[in-house]
Amino acid sequence: MNAMKPFTDEQLRTLINLRQRYEGWIDAERRWAALPYDLRRKEVKGRAYLYEIFDRSGNGRSLGPWSDELEARFEAYRAAKEDIKTRREASRGPLDESARLAQALRIPMIASEAGPILREADRRGLLDGSLLVVGTNAIAAYALEANGFIRELPDETADFDLAWIESDTTRDEQVLWNMLKAVDPTFTVNTERTFQARNAKAYEVEVLVAPSRAGTMARTDRPRPVPLPEQEWLLNGKAVDQVLVCRDGSPVRIVAPDPRWFALQKIWMSEQAKRNPQKRGKDAKQGALLLDAIEIAMPHYPLDENFECGLPGELAPLYLRWAEQRPQRRAPGW
Incomplete structure (x- = not known):
């Protein structure tokens, strides 16, 4: 008996799609993980500050008094976070579809x-x-x-x-x-x-x-x-x-x-x-x-x-x- 059994064309196509879709998804996941957990504008004793938040409990540190520079940083963070969130959600569906097909084809x-x-x-x-x-x-x-x-x-x-x-x-x-x-x-x-x-x-x-x-x-x-x-x-x-x-x-x-x-x-x-x-x-x-x-x-x-x-x-x-x-x-x- 031959030690190998070649994949079918359908199995090979599925693996190509799986790889491409996984790479798109993991890139979005890495970008999401690289972002700070959150940035927030906080009022402390009547003065505004930009805070970096580390976890769900709200623990964090001040990045300094609110300024035009920190406001620009805050807005850029919000835009990047929304963009990456959209990419994560968009990439997950096609990836799951390819993974289910690979499972069904018993790869x-x-x-x-x-x-x-x-x-x-x-x-x-x-x-x-x-x-x-x-x-x-x-x-x-x-x-x-x-x-x-x-x-x-x-x-x-x-x-x-x-x-x-x-x-x-x-x-x-x-x-x-x-x-x-x-x-x-x-x-x-x-x-x-x-x-x-x-x-x-x-x-x-x-x-x-x-x-x-x-x-x-x-x-x-x-x-x-x-x-x-x-x-x-x-x-x-x-x-x-x-x-x-x-x-x-x-x-x-x-x-x-x-x-x-x-x-x-x-x-x-x-x-x-x-x-x-x-x-x-x-x-x-x-x-x-x-x-x-x-x-x-x-x-x-x-x-x-x-x-x-x-x-x-x-x-x-x-x-x-x-x-x-x-x-x-x-x-x-x-």
């Missing part, structure tokens, strides 16, 4: 619980250089990258793995923790596994990091990942960037590691004694099937001599073992 999906986390991370710009999706949820993104279904590939599990990949040192700011708490205030750090957060519904988010990136995370941020040397491999190559849907029909964006390095790391993990025995079989199958899919349907991720020469000693034998049984390369149309 590869991920667990619904991951959706709010990914959307909030994208709203905050964290998917553009700070975070990668490194667990099984990445598999759906790889299927979209291949423009087809990867047959028999094990599905996602009931947890969510993220890797911190920021290369620049962040301020002493709880970037991850603030993002998770914005999604669900019931998230708490697992005291026995401090790299893991868990919410009231027992949904788990694990954070991983390569030793070379561990120092860029703020000291007070949480969850606190344990640096793992094998995470360095996932920093190589070219990341996959795809928009897909959750099982509840909501849209999400996933940025995942180069599929070649992800696949080989999975095979490597399957042979480690420290790995949970219940996951090792799934790791081996995922890695091998993903390499097959790359060979068949992802020519832009070449499995060639140049790639082989760049592999470290731990991964080279695993790649060669797969290469001896590699599937015959298909034409671009399969």
Whole structure:
């Protein structure tokens, strides 16, 4: 049996529309998030001031006595806020329509619980250089990258793995923790596994990091990942960037590691004694099937001599073992 099943023309059209509409919506969401919560004109002891409001309780700070300059700032803020509000509302309907169609066409999906986390991370710009999706949820993104279904590939599990990949040192700011708490205030750090957060519904988010990136995370941020040397491999190559849907029909964006390095790391993990025995079989199958899919349907991720020469000693034998049984390369149309 062929390891791949190509998407239909209708599925491909839906994915193109989904991406375009998501990009319009997330741009409006980011612009909305960048605005102050509110600006208000206040009278204090008979004198007018412009206040920046921080929250629903009305907490804020004065920006100074009312003046022509502050009045112009106030009016510009109101106009911008109204414009962005209109764009947000206008973009949501078409996006939801494309997402529902993608769901109906059974295009590869991920667990619904991951959706709010990914959307909030994208709203905050964290998917553009700070975070990668490194667990099984990445598999759906790889299927979209291949423009087809990867047959028999094990599905996602009931947890969510993220890797911190920021290369620049962040301020002493709880970037991850603030993002998770914005999604669900019931998230708490697992005291026995401090790299893991868990919410009231027992949904788990694990954070991983390569030793070379561990120092860029703020000291007070949480969850606190344990640096793992094998995470360095996932920093190589070219990341996959795809928009897909959750099982509840909501849209999400996933940025995942180069599929070649992800696949080989999975095979490597399957042979480690420290790995949970219940996951090792799934790791081996995922890695091998993903390499097959790359060979068949992802020519832009070449499995060639140049790639082989760049592999470290731990991964080279695993790649060669797969290469001896590699599937015959298909034409671009399969």
